[in-house]
Amino acid sequence: MPSAARAPERDDLAMPTAGVCTLCGAPIPSGQAVEGSFCCAGCARVHEVLANLPPDAHAAYVAAARRLGLIATAQAAREQTVETDAAASPTHPEARRETRFRFGGLACPSCSWVAEQVLLACPGVEKATVDFFSGTGLVRYDMRRTAPDRLAETLKPLGYRLGELSETEGLRPSQGLTFSFVAAAILTMNLMSLSTLRYFERHGGLDAAPEEIKWLEFLLAAPVVWLAWLPIARRAWQGFRRGATTMDALIAIGSGAAFILSLAALSVGRDEIYFETFAGLVTISLLSRLIEARLRDKTFADLATLLRMPVSRVRKIEADGKIVYPGVDSVRPGDRIVFAAGDVVPFDGDAASGGATVSEAVLTGEPRPRQKAAGDAVIAGSSVVEGSLTLAVRRRFDETRLHHIAASLRQALAAGEERLRSADRVARWFTPLVLAIAFLAWAARVVVFGWAYAFSAEGWFPSIAVLAVACPCAFSLAGVSALTAATGALLKRGILVKDAVQLEELNRVGRVVFDKTGTLSEGRMSVERLVWRGPPQPALLPLVLAAEAGSGHPVAAALRQHLEAHAAVLPEGEIIDKPGEGRLLQMADRTFTVGSAGLFEEAFTPDGADERHTLVWFGENGRAAGCFVIADALRREAKEALGRLASDGLKLELISGDRQAACDWAARSLGVPQVRGGATLDDKVLRMAELKRAGETAAFVGDGTNDALAMSAATVSVALAKSTDEALAAAGFILLHGDLKALPDLFAAGRRLTHVIRWNYVWAFAFNTLFIPVAALGELLPVAAMALMLVSSTAVLLNANRLRRRLI
Known part of the structure; x- marks a missing residue:
C-alpha cells in the first residue's frame, strides 16, 4: 500500500456505535456480527490491515478510504447519499460498456476488495470485480456518467493504477501504412492535376503554364519520397544484401530514376519533368502493401496473449509460516507456494504434500486429472482441479518448459514473416530480366545516338517505361487480392485466417496430422454408458448426484451432467470425501458409496470396458450395484470431416499424448490408418520435422500447448476456437465455431485459391510479355505505361472477386 508523510489519526479507526460495521458503517443484523463489530469477514481483514499501519505511514490511504465511505464515520453511519441525477431512468444498453483493465499497485488480496468497493462507489459503475492474483479486473459502467480516465483518477489517491489491457498491445501493422497511403494518394492526385497543365501546354492546348508549377510539383513529390519510396527502397536494398532481387527493386529503381532525373531536369x-509518374508508381505499390498488412492485423492482435500467464502473483509461505503475495517473477527455487482449486501453476516443482488433484492436459494431452502425492513432480501450466497444492519450486517461471515453448513460438512466428511470398518467388527471375531489358534499351540508344542522348528524355524514357509497365503491382495484387478475397469468404464460413502465407500452401498439403484430446475428442470426460450389475435400480441415481454435489473433479462434473434429470429431489446426508478414491454419502439409515473399485468389497467389470475408460462404481454396503463407464468422447462431426478429407486424397495421421489404447480406439472409430499414442511434445515436433525431410507437406491440427511447437513446425497449422493461447498463437487458421466439418472446406478453398492465383500470374506475365517490348522500343510513355498497369491490376482484382463469390 502507498506511503504518505502524515500519520493518520487513530480515531479514524475507532469503534462506532453498536450495530454498525467498524469499517464500512453498514448496519449489522442482530446476532450476525463477525469478530464482534464487522458485517463480514472482508471488512474485518481490511480493518486489520489499516489498524496495523505504522503511525507515520499511509495517512493519505486512510483519509481517501474514509472519503470514499470505506471507513465509517459517525456522519456516514447515519446518512446515505442517493444519486438522483441519472438513477431515475435505467441505463440504456448501448451506453453500457464492459471492459477488462490491468490493475497496478495491489499489495495484498485486501487491496483488490478495496479497489472493487471504490469503483462501485463511482457514479455509473454497475459491476466491478478485481482479481489480485492476475492483476486484472472487469468493470461494467455507463459511458454517459463515467469514463476509464475518471476511474483511474479515483483510484490514484489509494496508490492503485488502472489501464486498459489493449494499451500494451501496440499498433496494428496497417496503421502506419494507412496514413502513408492516404497522404501519398492525396499528394499524387494533386501532382497529376498540376502536370495536366504542362501536358496541355506541350500539345498546344494551353498557351503557357506558370513556371512555378514545376517547383510546386517538386514540393508535392518530396513528401512522397519519405512516405512511400524510402520504405520500398529499404526493402529492395535489404534484398540485394541477402543476394535476392525482389519485386521492390523494380519500383524502387524505376520510380527513383524518374524522380532523380526529373529533379536534375528541374535544376x-x-x-522533362515527370514527378507525377514517380508518385503514381509508388502510391499504387503502397496500396498493395496496405492490403497485405490488413491481412496481418488480426495476427498481431492475437499474439498479445502470448506468454501471458493467468496469474501475476502467488501465495508464498515464509519460514515463519506467514503468507505473503510476491510477483511470479520474484519466486525462486526452494520457495513454497500454495495453490487453491482453480489456480494455474506457473512453476515447475514438487508437491510438498499429497491430496491435490491436478490436470496436466495443457502440456501432456492427458485428459484425466491425477492426484498428486508428496514428492510428485508438477509441471508449469498445470491447473489444480480439487484440493489445495503446496508446491516446492524447482524452476522459476522463465526457466520452465512452458516458458521455453512460448519463447520458441515467438521465434517461429517471427521467422514466418520472413518467408518468401509467391510474388517474390516470381521476382527471383523476373526482376533481373526486366532490369536487363531496361538497361539494354538505354544502352542501345547510347550506342546509336551517342552519350549526349543518354540523359535526355528520349534516352531514358523507354527504360523508365519498361520498369513502369513491368511494375510489380499486378504481380503483388495477383496473390494479395486473391488472399484478401479468400480471407473474407472463409471468415464468413467460420474460419479465421491468421497467416496468409499458409493459404498459399494449402494446395500442397498431402497429409493431415491430428492431435486427439480436445481436437478429435471433446477434451472433457463424459459418461459413455451406465452398466447395472443386475436389474436397473434408478432410485440409486439421485444418491449419486447427492454424493457428488459440490465436487470440482471432472469425473464428478461428468456424472452431474449425465444425471441432471434426476436432480429434482436429492436425499440429505453427510458427505465424506475419500481423496483419490471417491465419496461416501452417510445417511441416517445407510451409507452410499461412489468411486473406485477399492471402496467396494464386491465390484464387477463392465463388458466392453478397456484402458481408455474411467470406471466409477456406486452402491451400498460394500456391494457395487452399477458402474458408469466414462471416457473422452469423440466429436460427433469428426468421422464425417475426416472421411471427406480422405476422399479428397489426403493422408490422415493421429498423434497424441493420451494412452495408446485410447488412441487406437479413436483411430479405428474415425478410419485413421496411422496412429501413435503416448507421444511427448518433442515426439510431435520430431514427427513434423521427419515429414518435412521426407519432402512431404503436412498440416497439423491441434488445440493444446503441447501441440503448439508441432503446429509451428508444420507447413500448415489449424486450431479450434477453444484452444490454449499458445496453440491459437501458433495456428495459421482458427475454426471459430469449433466444427471440424469446416476443415475440408478450408483445404477446398486452398485449391480454388491456388487456381485463381495461378491465372492471375498468367495474366500479369502475359501483359508484361506483350508491353515490355513495346516500351523498350520507345513506343510507350511512362504515363501510358502506368495507365496500362492500372488496367492489369483491375483485371487481377476482378478475378479475385470471382473467387470470393465461389467461396461464400
Whole structure:
C-alpha cells in the first residue's frame, strides 16, 4: 500500500456505535456480527490491515478510504447519499460498456476488495470485480456518467493504477501504412492535376503554364519520397544484401530514376519533368502493401496473449509460516507456494504434500486429472482441479518448459514473416530480366545516338517505361487480392485466417496430422454408458448426484451432467470425501458409496470396458450395484470431416499424448490408418520435422500447448476456437465455431485459391510479355505505361472477386 508523510489519526479507526460495521458503517443484523463489530469477514481483514499501519505511514490511504465511505464515520453511519441525477431512468444498453483493465499497485488480496468497493462507489459503475492474483479486473459502467480516465483518477489517491489491457498491445501493422497511403494518394492526385497543365501546354492546348508549377510539383513529390519510396527502397536494398532481387527493386529503381532525373531536369531548367509518374508508381505499390498488412492485423492482435500467464502473483509461505503475495517473477527455487482449486501453476516443482488433484492436459494431452502425492513432480501450466497444492519450486517461471515453448513460438512466428511470398518467388527471375531489358534499351540508344542522348528524355524514357509497365503491382495484387478475397469468404464460413502465407500452401498439403484430446475428442470426460450389475435400480441415481454435489473433479462434473434429470429431489446426508478414491454419502439409515473399485468389497467389470475408460462404481454396503463407464468422447462431426478429407486424397495421421489404447480406439472409430499414442511434445515436433525431410507437406491440427511447437513446425497449422493461447498463437487458421466439418472446406478453398492465383500470374506475365517490348522500343510513355498497369491490376482484382463469390 502507498506511503504518505502524515500519520493518520487513530480515531479514524475507532469503534462506532453498536450495530454498525467498524469499517464500512453498514448496519449489522442482530446476532450476525463477525469478530464482534464487522458485517463480514472482508471488512474485518481490511480493518486489520489499516489498524496495523505504522503511525507515520499511509495517512493519505486512510483519509481517501474514509472519503470514499470505506471507513465509517459517525456522519456516514447515519446518512446515505442517493444519486438522483441519472438513477431515475435505467441505463440504456448501448451506453453500457464492459471492459477488462490491468490493475497496478495491489499489495495484498485486501487491496483488490478495496479497489472493487471504490469503483462501485463511482457514479455509473454497475459491476466491478478485481482479481489480485492476475492483476486484472472487469468493470461494467455507463459511458454517459463515467469514463476509464475518471476511474483511474479515483483510484490514484489509494496508490492503485488502472489501464486498459489493449494499451500494451501496440499498433496494428496497417496503421502506419494507412496514413502513408492516404497522404501519398492525396499528394499524387494533386501532382497529376498540376502536370495536366504542362501536358496541355506541350500539345498546344494551353498557351503557357506558370513556371512555378514545376517547383510546386517538386514540393508535392518530396513528401512522397519519405512516405512511400524510402520504405520500398529499404526493402529492395535489404534484398540485394541477402543476394535476392525482389519485386521492390523494380519500383524502387524505376520510380527513383524518374524522380532523380526529373529533379536534375528541374535544376537545369529543362521541361522533362515527370514527378507525377514517380508518385503514381509508388502510391499504387503502397496500396498493395496496405492490403497485405490488413491481412496481418488480426495476427498481431492475437499474439498479445502470448506468454501471458493467468496469474501475476502467488501465495508464498515464509519460514515463519506467514503468507505473503510476491510477483511470479520474484519466486525462486526452494520457495513454497500454495495453490487453491482453480489456480494455474506457473512453476515447475514438487508437491510438498499429497491430496491435490491436478490436470496436466495443457502440456501432456492427458485428459484425466491425477492426484498428486508428496514428492510428485508438477509441471508449469498445470491447473489444480480439487484440493489445495503446496508446491516446492524447482524452476522459476522463465526457466520452465512452458516458458521455453512460448519463447520458441515467438521465434517461429517471427521467422514466418520472413518467408518468401509467391510474388517474390516470381521476382527471383523476373526482376533481373526486366532490369536487363531496361538497361539494354538505354544502352542501345547510347550506342546509336551517342552519350549526349543518354540523359535526355528520349534516352531514358523507354527504360523508365519498361520498369513502369513491368511494375510489380499486378504481380503483388495477383496473390494479395486473391488472399484478401479468400480471407473474407472463409471468415464468413467460420474460419479465421491468421497467416496468409499458409493459404498459399494449402494446395500442397498431402497429409493431415491430428492431435486427439480436445481436437478429435471433446477434451472433457463424459459418461459413455451406465452398466447395472443386475436389474436397473434408478432410485440409486439421485444418491449419486447427492454424493457428488459440490465436487470440482471432472469425473464428478461428468456424472452431474449425465444425471441432471434426476436432480429434482436429492436425499440429505453427510458427505465424506475419500481423496483419490471417491465419496461416501452417510445417511441416517445407510451409507452410499461412489468411486473406485477399492471402496467396494464386491465390484464387477463392465463388458466392453478397456484402458481408455474411467470406471466409477456406486452402491451400498460394500456391494457395487452399477458402474458408469466414462471416457473422452469423440466429436460427433469428426468421422464425417475426416472421411471427406480422405476422399479428397489426403493422408490422415493421429498423434497424441493420451494412452495408446485410447488412441487406437479413436483411430479405428474415425478410419485413421496411422496412429501413435503416448507421444511427448518433442515426439510431435520430431514427427513434423521427419515429414518435412521426407519432402512431404503436412498440416497439423491441434488445440493444446503441447501441440503448439508441432503446429509451428508444420507447413500448415489449424486450431479450434477453444484452444490454449499458445496453440491459437501458433495456428495459421482458427475454426471459430469449433466444427471440424469446416476443415475440408478450408483445404477446398486452398485449391480454388491456388487456381485463381495461378491465372492471375498468367495474366500479369502475359501483359508484361506483350508491353515490355513495346516500351523498350520507345513506343510507350511512362504515363501510358502506368495507365496500362492500372488496367492489369483491375483485371487481377476482378478475378479475385470471382473467387470470393465461389467461396461464400
